[in-house]
Amino acid sequence: MLGIAQIVAVLMVVAVSPLLWGITQTVKARLQGRHGPRLGQMYWVIAKTWTKETTVPEYSSWIFRLAPSIGLAAILLAALTIPVGGRVPAGWPHNLLTLFFLLALERFWVGLAGLDSAGTFGGLGASRVSTLGTGVEPALLAACGILWQVSGHTEIAPVASWFATRPLGALPWTLAAVSMGFVLLAEMGRLPVDNPDTHLELTMMHEATVLEYDGRLLALSQVAMTLKFSVVIVLGWVLLGPNLPSIWANLAIRAVEVVLTSVALGWIESRFSKIRYFQIPAYLSLAAGLGVLAFYLIAGG
Amino acid sequence: MFSLQLIAFGLLTALLAHKRQLSLFLTLVLSLLILAAGIWGLGHPVNAVAASPWLAFTPLRSWFLLVLGIVAVMSSWYRFGYHDHERSTNFWMPLFLVSMMSVILAQNVWVFMTAWESMTITSFFLVVTDHQRSPVLPAGYIYLIMSQLSATFILAGLLIMGSHLHSMNFGRWTAEASTLGLGLKSWIFALLGIGFGIKSGLVPFHIWLPRAHPVAPAPVSSLMSGAMIKLGIFGMMQFLLIDLGPSNRLWPLILLAAGAVSSLLGVLYALMEHDLKRLLAYHSIENIGIILLGVGVMAVGIDWHHPLLISMGLAASLFHTLNHAIFKSQLFLAAGAVEQHTATLDADHLGGLMRSIPGVAIGFLMGSMAISGLPPFNGFISEWLTLRALLLAASHWTGLLAVFALGVAMILGLTGALAGMCFVKASGVIFLGEPRHQVNHRPIPRSMTWPIMGMAVITLALGVAPQPFVHIAGSVDPRVALSAVSFLLPVKSTLLAGLMVLAVGLLTLVSRPWRVREVPRWACGRVPDASMQFTSASFTKAIRTTFALIYRPHRNLSKVGRSADFPAQLLYRGGTVPVWDRYLYQPTYRLVWHMSRQSTRLQAGPVRLYLTYLLATVGLMLLLLR
Numbered sequence: 009m010l011g012i013a014q015i016v017a018v019l020m021v022v023a024v025s026p027l028l029w030g031i032t033q034t035v036k037a038r039l040q041g042r043h044g045p046r047l048g049q050m051y052w053v054i055a056k057t058w059t060k061e062t063t064v065p066e067y068s069s070w071i072f073r074l075a076p077s078i079g080l081a082a083i084l085l086a087a088l089t090i091p092v093g094g095r096v097p098a099g100w101p102h103n104l105l106t107l108f109f110l111l112a113l114e115r116f117w118v119g120l121a122g123l124d125s126a127g128t129f130g131g132l133g134a135s136r137v138s139t140l141g142t143g144v145e146p147a148l149l150a151a152c153g154i155l156w157q158v159s160g161h162t163e164i165a166p167v168a169s170w171f172a173t174r175p176l177g178a179l180p181w182t183l184a185a186v187s188m189g190f191v192l193l194a195e196m197g198r199l200p201v202d203n204p205d206t207h208l209e210l211t212m213m214h215e216a217t218v219l220e221y222d223g224r225l226l227a228l229s230q231v232a233m234t235l236k237f238s239v240v241i242v243l244g245w246v247l248l249g250p251n252l253p254s255i256w257a258n259l260a261i262r263a264v265e266v267v268l269t270s271v272a273l274g275w276i277e278s279r280f281s282k283i284r285y286f287q288i289p290a291y292l293s294l295a296a297g298l299g300v301l302a303f304y305l306i307a308g309g
Numbered sequence: 310m311f312s313l314q315l316i317a318f319g320l321l322t323a324l325l326a327h328k329r330q331l332s333l334f335l336t337l338v339l340s341l342l343i344l345a346a347g348i349w350g351l352g353h354p355v356n357a358v359a360a361s362p363w364l365a366f367t368p369l370r371s372w373f374l375l376v377l378g379i380v381a382v383m384s385s386w387y388r389f390g391y392h393d394h395e396r397s398t399n400f401w402m403p404l405f406l407v408s409m410m411s412v413i414l415a416q417n418v419w420v421f422m423t424a425w426e427s428m429t430i431t432s433f434f435l436v437v438t439d440h441q442r443s444p445v446l447p448a449g450y451i452y453l454i455m456s457q458l459s460a461t462f463i464l465a466g467l468l469i470m471g472s473h474l475h476s477m478n479f480g481r482w483t484a485e486a487s488t489l490g491l492g493l494k495s496w497i498f499a500l501l502g503i504g505f506g507i508k509s510g511l512v513p514f515h516i517w518l519p520r521a522h523p524v525a526p527a528p529v530s531s532l533m534s535g536a537m538i539k540l541g542i543f544g545m546m547q548f549l550l551i552d553l554g555p556s557n558r559l560w561p562l563i564l565l566a567a568g569a570v571s572s573l574l575g576v577l578y579a580l581m582e583h584d585l586k587r588l589l590a591y592h593s594i595e596n597i598g599i600i601l602l603g604v605g606v607m608a609v610g611i612d613w614h615h616p617l618l619i620s621m622g623l624a625a626s627l628f629h630t631l632n633h634a635i636f637k638s639q640l641f642l643a644a645g646a647v648e649q650h651t652a653t654l655d656a657d658h659l660g661g662l663m664r665s666i667p668g669v670a671i672g673f674l675m676g677s678m679a680i681s682g683l684p685p686f687n688g689f690i691s692e693w694l695t696l697r698a699l700l701l702a703a704s705h706w707t708g709l710l711a712v713f714a715l716g717v718a719m720i721l722g723l724t725g726a727l728a729g730m731c732f733v734k735a736s737g738v739i740f741l742g743e744p745r746h747q748v749n750h751r752p753i754p755r756s757m758t759w760p761i762m763g764m765a766v767i768t769l770a771l772g773v774a775p776q777p778f779v780h781i782a783g784s785v786d787p788r789v790a791l792s793a794v795s796f797l798l799p800v801k802s803t804l805l806a807g808l809m810v811l812a813v814g815l816l817t818l819v820s821r822p823w824r825v826r827e828v829p830r831w832a833c834g835r836v837p838d839a840s841m842q843f844t845s846a847s848f849t850k851a852i853r854t855t856f857a858l859i860y861r862p863h864r865n866l867s868k869v870g871r872s873a874d875f876p877a878q879l880l881y882r883g884g885t886v887p888v889w890d891r892y893l894y895q896p897t898y899r900l901v902w903h904m905s906r907q908s909t910r911l912q913a914g915p916v917r918l919y920l921t922y923l924l925a926t927v928g929l930m931l932l933l934l935r
Contacts, residue, residue, distance in 0.1 A: 073825065105697065116683055123733065123842075128842070141730065153719075156701075289855045300712060304709075307704075
């Protein structure tokens with residue numbers, strides 16, 4: 009029963025992720041006075057890309073051809089480790105550290121593929137994505153530390169129930185939430201760190217890594233991008249949100265939460281501009297610092 | 310016990326150095342025997358107190374013997390195809406192996422120090438194999454001097470220990486050393502910690518490492534980085550943790566801090582390197598730091614009497630020792646193959662080697678994933694264990710100590726991400742993309758590719774099914790009877806690896822990446838060429854500016870041409886400051902040099918001056934002994 013619920017939940021996350029992406033884009037467009045694309049536009053984009061001819065740049069090796077599969081597989085596995093409904097069956101891997109290592113695996117292959125494309129943009133994207141990763145990981149570990157403090161291990165599911173039964177104090181919770189929010193924004197590749205809408209080489213990160221991709225391989229990358237977006241949102245809510253005894257109630261709550269988050273992201277993206285690339289370390293250090301502060305408050309000064 | 314026979318066998322092999330094939334074969338046999346001895350030792354735990362007074366097996370020693378054995382077997386196999394035909398390597402290699410084995414198995418101070426010194430000397434001669442090339446001899450001398458410094462500290466520490474325990478037998482030490490006073494323990498900790506720290510290349514004693522490893526032949530670098538520097542860790546674990554037991558509570562914190570500093574600075578310096586072997590040497594510093602974090606957690610457990618921390622720290626550090634030995638020698642052997650293939654190690658001259666040496670490239674790539682701690686490779690398991698051990702320590706403490714432990718864990722996370730970036734750079738710039746310069750390619754024999762691939766398979770196997778090894782590693786210290794597997798369970802590495810293979814396979818089948826068309830890459834309408842690709846310097850530009858405080862980068866842009874406003878050519882030179890060399894070692898060097906110059910005033914005088922000294926000494930003695 010639990011296993012079925014978990015698989016259904018993960019499939020739901022996979023299925024709705026282009027829709028969540030669409031919600032954010034639409035809200036953003038409306039706030040900017042544009043009509044914007046349809047809500048389901050991302051599904052059509054992926055389907056269209058899939059049917060196009062697949063080309064690869066000359067000089068690229070099988071690394072370039074395999075990287076989208078490995079990247080998407082890593083994100084899928086990361087999605088599987090999240091107890092979307094608050095609980096997982098016994099023996100299910102649901103470890104937060106493992107999840108972060110899976111995200112690092114995806115980043116590693118994105119970087120390799122960028123360098124393998126033998127062009128300027130690939131290297132540029134690879135360099136930027138890797139640099140971003142170096143700032144994200146310490147902040148994520150601060151989150152791990154907080155979870156360990158409240159639960160005694162880094163498995164996600166019992167942590168979630170801990171938040172329901174004995175909530176954190178208001179101040180540590182807020183600090184942890186702001187810290188997680190900052191770092192997850194960076195991890196999902198949205199403003200203020202990366203702008204998924206831009207094609208200007210001065211600003212783009214993710215777009216630069218997929219510039220040489222086409223056809224089916226590009227479609228895989230697009231699925232991975234939208235999936236990572238929703239996985240990160242769900243992860244944030246599983247860690248910080250309320251948790252009820254019933255799995256289905258939890259799933260319903262998650263659904264409301266992620267839709268509201270997508271709307272909020274659209275609002276954020278139309279209110280804030282992208283920060284300079286060289287200021288990203290400061291932004292992520294702030295996230296990590298807030299996380300450490302929350303940890304200190306929980307660990308008892 | 311057959312350890313003495315093994316030593317005799319090693320000496321015999323050294324004497325047959327003039328017959329190349331026979332010598333290579335016998336060295337391989339010797340390595341296999343060392344490996345067998347390690348495995349045998351793990352299966353036969355011996356009571357160290359009752360063992361032979363010269364050489365003895367304990368679980369901890371057997372583990373390090375296993376590490377040495379695996380690296381030695383692969384390096385010896387690799388030497389069949391390696392281009393180094395110097396007779397001196399054939400002579401020193403078996404001696405080096407035998408002395409490392411004796412260091413591990415030594416049961417008293419005299420055997421230990423003799424083996425330690427002969428390990429230093431044999432490795433020095435191996436490092437300077439290629440002594441006609443320009444930087445080799447100075448690098449070798451720096452290595453020798455640092456090693457002698459290390460031996461001095463170690464000897465001092467061991468003699469203090471021995472004189473207070475009234476025994477030079479390590480078996481007795483294990484039984485009795487925990488009764489020593491805390492003040493004395495601190496002295497021993499400082500002396501041995503510095504001594505072993507120098508040998509394992511901890512920052513700030515690391516300067517010999519990025520000099521000596523790159524100039525040595527690849528199998529030697531592989532052995533030094535994979536096995537020899539681990540013996541410093543071995544010494545710390547054996548003498549400082551297992552023998553001494555609880556000591557001053559400041560020491561675990563110092564160990565953790567030293568581990569964090571070494572791991573972070575090691576990887577940061579590695580990022581700025583474009584010489585492949587120097588890059589790998591800096592990564593050895595980083596990984597020794599990570600191992601030391603595990604050792605530090607173990608020390609915390611010993612001092613705070615927390616058995617779970619002890620066995621977690623032990624499992625994390627020992628398993629990372631094994632893992633690092635394997636993937637680092639895999640990477641060094643691959644680097645040697647690249648050098649033999651292209652006659653250069655400068656990443657910015659290479660590129661696209663995936664097509665000409667695919668086996669080496671895959672081996673290097675798998676090693677890169679392992680050293681970056683990515684699933685499903687072994688580095689993932691041991692970094693995961695280390696992180697978990699650190700978080701456990703953080704939850705054991707409160708307040709600022711907890712924040713300290715979390716900070717160390719965060720530094721480890723940063724280190725992991727930087728290592729990933731560095732190996733994206735190394736594999737990407739060297740093996741992927743378009744060749745940056747036209748270089749002549751020499752074919753690589755199979756006997757060089759197979760050991761690399763063999764190591765790659767081991768790294769994968771240890772990452773997919775780590776449980777038995779972690780179990781052994783966690784139970785090496787007989788005083789902690791906790792099963793280490795229990796805390797490894799949540800990682801589910803086998804399941805993860807299976808799911809990953811399944812997912813990647815399905816996605817690949819669906820996306821059919823073999824049915825693609827090759828097109829020119831996008832170059833904004835210009836004709837694409839190799840110089841458009843990112844180099845190792847441009848790839849790490851943002852890191853250089855972010856960590857400017859550590860790197861102190863400098864750049865110099867000069868204009869060539871008649872007009873200052875419209876120069877014909879711009880020359881860019883950039884680099885970073887070697888901080889430790891400039892601000893620590895060069896002043897020390899100048900001070901020592903200055904003092905020795907001053908001392909010549911006393912020494913280089915006429916005979917009557919010496920007679921005066923004699924007279925004054927005799928007078929002083931008469932005065933004192935009156």
